[in-house]
């Protein structure tokens with residue numbers, strides 16, 4: 001029994017357990033997380049709507065996006081970015097495994113008659129033959145993945161990019177980690 005208790009209390013190795021699915025797909029917690037994503041009170045799970053609007057303008061300019069461009073967003077959540085890209089006429093696919101978030105994203109897209117596709121799937125397992133001008137993963141999701149999972153995603157991105165396609169990731173810096 002002491003061995004079992006010691007085992008329970010021992011600190012796991014970094015990335016030993018992948019718990020994203022428990023957080024984002026459980027019916028209760030995923031609804032709570034959706035509230036955080038939609039609220040402007042904190043920047044913990046998504047950024048403020050003002051910051052998102054400025055980011056969208058920057059991304060569109062930076063990557064020369066226009067109605068002939070195609071974009072895939074991994075971990076798109078409730079579509080705070082994807083629906084805005086679609087409003088600009090860009091062809092967008094959003095991938096996420098949270099049904100609560102995708103239902104919200106899809107409802108907004110429907111109300112605004114936007115041309116955006118939402119796919120309910122674990123992005124680590126996502127496959128398609130389509131290729132894109134821009135692949136995005138926003139709000140530091142890349143930093144939450146283990147080194148092995150990051151390699152899986154980078155390999156996936158390589159196959160998903162058109163010849164001049166680009167990847168946009170935001171990541172936590174070492175300074176950010178040190179400040180905690």
Ligand SMILES: C[S@@+](CC[C@H](N)C(=O)[O-])C[C@H]1O[C@@H](n2cnc3c(N)ncnc32)[C@H](O)[C@@H]1O
Nearest residue numbers: 020024046075076077096097098122123138139
């Ligand atoms: C921090 S939120 C960011 C949402 C959105 N990118 C934003 O900035 O508003 C992370 C999102 O990634 C999704 N996610 C996390 N891991 C995932 C996985 N393995 N497959 C699919 N979606 C995932 C979650 O469901 C959640 O919607």
